[in-house]
Amino acid sequence: MKLLMVSQSEDVFLAKSASSNTLTRFHRYLTAMKQIAPDSCLDVLVFTRKAYAIQQPVPDLRLIPIVAPKIQLLPFYGMRTVQRFASVLSRPDVITVQTPLETGLLGLWLKRYFKAPLEVQIHFNLFSSYWLAERRFINHIRLQLARYVVQQADGIRTVSNTVAHHLKTDWAIPAKQIEVIPVPVFYQHQPTWSAGAIKLPARTVLFVGRLVYPKNIPGLFQVIKTVSTRLSDSYFVIAGDGNERAYVEARAKELSTNGKRIIVLGAVPYRELPLLYQQSCVLIQPSLYEGFGRTVLEAYLFETPAVATRCGGPEDIIQSGETGYLTEIKAMDAFAEHIIWLLEHPDKAKEMGARGKDYVQQQFDPNTLVRRMVERWQQLIEVDGI
Structure with missing residues (x-):
């Protein structure tokens, strides 16, 4: 399985000081993919405002920066990046993008460019009236953009049942296209104290x-x-x-x-x-x-x-x-x-x-969630091949 992912998680280039576990998740995805197909690989296109070299944290996992001055220009700079590194990228069997907005637009282009199925992820409640009110004019436009991207996708992964419900009732997205899979959390150890570790008061x-x-x-x-x-x-x-x-x-x-x-x-x-x-x-x-x-x-x-x-x-x-x-x-x-x-x-x-x-x-067992993600990607590949 060859997976191409589009991410906005620039912290993967800052592993030593990262405040998230994004890179760990990518590694777990690849490990689970290899259990299905040993020759699997994962290429991640990452939006960043700074220039970084292509990185390979582990074999068959590559982080490829899309350097753009702002997120709104990601689709344009993303297309240029893909064309520039066409000889380096593995031709994907399936594509997944982090949002139905700017990364979603790039995802639609990638779907046509590589002729591969597209999964669109939704990690926030874009149906919230508070999100719409945050940037009233712009977010109403972005909502329509998201709707267009979602309707063109082969599959949608959302992290909550609330968003899944809105997709079905507000946008008439077929239930079979929607999968609710939360972000896996990999805390599997008890914390250890170190010198200088903060000690909190009672209450x-x-x-x-x-x-x-x-x-x-x-x-x-x-x-x-x-x-x-x-x-x-x-x-x-x-x-x-x-x-x-x-x-x-x-x-x-x-x-x-x-x-x-x-x-x-x-x-x-x-x-x-x-x-x-x-x-x-x-x-x-x-x-x-x-x-x-x-x-x-x-x-x-x-x-x-x-x-x-x-x-x-x-x-x-x-x-x-x-x-x-x-x-x-x-x-x-x-x-x-x-x-x-x-x-x-x-x-x-x-x-x-x-x-x-x-x-x-x-x-919310993380290994189960990762397995469900990989099975979903495999399903999209198989449906696309019919």
Whole structure:
């Protein structure tokens, strides 16, 4: 099996400082592909704003940069890159792209150029009214672009049942074309302490995510203010970076006592997140929209319960009242009350976290998810060959 992937995960070129496990996932995909066909290979076209050399982290896995000044120009620069490296690229049996937007447009061209089936991935809730409102004019146009790309694709992989439902009901996409396969998480070890590792206080509430509009940062601080007013010994840790970082630091300084009540860590390497999950009493995700909600799943693996909004993906993971709590979007008073209850009932919170771990280990086993992805690619190849 020869797979060509189009990705926006530039962090694969920064393996030593990467804050995600993208490269690990690529390696796992290739390993699973080789179990079906030993001569399998994976070429990944990666959008990047910086120039990098082609890299080969392991045999038969190549990372090929598409250097473009901005994501909107990815299709044009992607076509040039493919034509430039045509003699290097393996002719793909199947193509998969990370989004139905810019990478999706490039995917349609690749589908015609290589005459290979195309799978379009959807990792965020593009049907959310909050996503449309974020850039009202532009995102309405992008939504129509996504619809066109999806309708031309041979298969669609989404990470949540919410998006799958909208694809079927709003766009009349046949159910047989849609596969719901979340992003696999490969935390299979207990965290180990190292010199300088952060030690969190008791009653710590953790937020992990990008500091951007979809994460509802104003709502996050509304929750922090409510909880810290009621529970003076509560602490909040914010791990992440983004264009709202300055706002986060200003609000943290404003609400903190002696600068210690709210800890803003910035971006944390992926391998170090388990130490945060393990020490926290609850993970929170007050988002406006989410594709999946991977941090909830990660927290459960370390028996930490979660509170999130009904923003898409978390609804597939959290069993409200059993493994954590779900609230309506922007219902921050109710959100805060759930956090307070968990902090005041640590034994019950631990039980919820343990149930969450059992649930995700059963429903989101990473090896099973990877196998399903590879089987889906094989299915697209076989259907295309009929």
